[in-house]
Amino acid sequence: MTELRYRRLELRDLADIERIERRSYPTPWSRSMFASEIAKPSSICLGAFEAASGELLAYLIISRYVDAWHVMNVAVEPAYRRRGIASALLDRLFELTADDGRRGYTLEVRISNTHAIALYERLGFQGRGIRRGYYTDNREDALIMWKDPVREAAHG
Numbered sequence: 001m002t003e004l005r006y007r008r009l010e011l012r013d014l015a016d017i018e019r020i021e022r023r024s025y026p027t028p029w030s031r032s033m034f035a036s037e038i039a040k041p042s043s044i045c046l047g048a049f050e051a052a053s054g055e056l057l058a059y060l061i062i063s064r065y066v067d068a069w070h071v072m073n074v075a076v077e078p079a080y081r082r083r084g085i086a087s088a089l090l091d092r093l094f095e096l097t098a099d100d101g102r103r104g105y106t107l108e109v110r111i112s113n114t115h116a117i118a119l120y121e122r123l124g125f126q127g128r129g130i131r132r133g134y135y136t137d138n139r140e141d142a143l144i145m146w147k148d149p150v151r152e153a154a155h156g
């Protein structure tokens with residue numbers, strides 16, 4: 001079992017982020033998109049690192065909007081998938097934002113990305129709509145998913 005450490009992403013992580021990003025998406029984000037998220041006070045950029053080696057294994061980027069936290073990007077090094085790392089990162093995000101009882105969580109996911117949809121459903125997200133032709137590379141539809149604020153949900 002790989003022991004993980006979590007910390008905020010920094011500019012020195014950009015090369016490792018890019019390596020995972022390119023293996024994860026048909027149209028990867030550029031380095032400058034990550035750099036701009038890391039610089040934004042309204043974003044939380046978290047990395048999961050292998051404790052022993054310090055190697056970056058996964059990351060999560062979320063942005064604070066008026067009414068919700070928007071999950072912008074989550075990706076795991078292919079060799080380390082199906083070990084609960086994305087779930088652990090999202091759980092840390094819910095902990096970090098638990099005091100924010102006003103904001104829920106939202107994201108868009110490709111309708112064909114059944115793995116990611118299964119992950120989000122397990123963590124309490126529900127499909128609430130479709131954005132037609134949202135992805136410009138192949139005009140694929142996006143499923144819009146929402147999860148209620150953690151504190152509000154915990155209090156029923």
Ligand SMILES: CC(C)(COP(=O)(O)OP(=O)(O)OC[C@H]1O[C@@H](n2cnc3c(N)ncnc32)[C@H](O)[C@@H]1OP(=O)(O)O)[C@@H](O)C(=O)NCCC(=O)NCCS
Pocket residue numbers: 024025074075076077080081082083084085086087088108109110113114115116118119120122
């Ligand atoms: C989607 C992704 C982030 C999942 O990361 P992960 O660390 O493997 O996810 P977890 O191990 O926490 O998976 C939790 C649950 O999600 C579901 N799930 C995740 N990957 C799955 C897969 N390949 N097939 C079926 N179900 C899957 C399962 O229910 C899984 O629980 P289980 O392993 O006990 O069955 C990873 O596959 C990835 O980086 N994909 C490429 C980038 C991407 O598509 N990101 C999402 C964009 S919106």
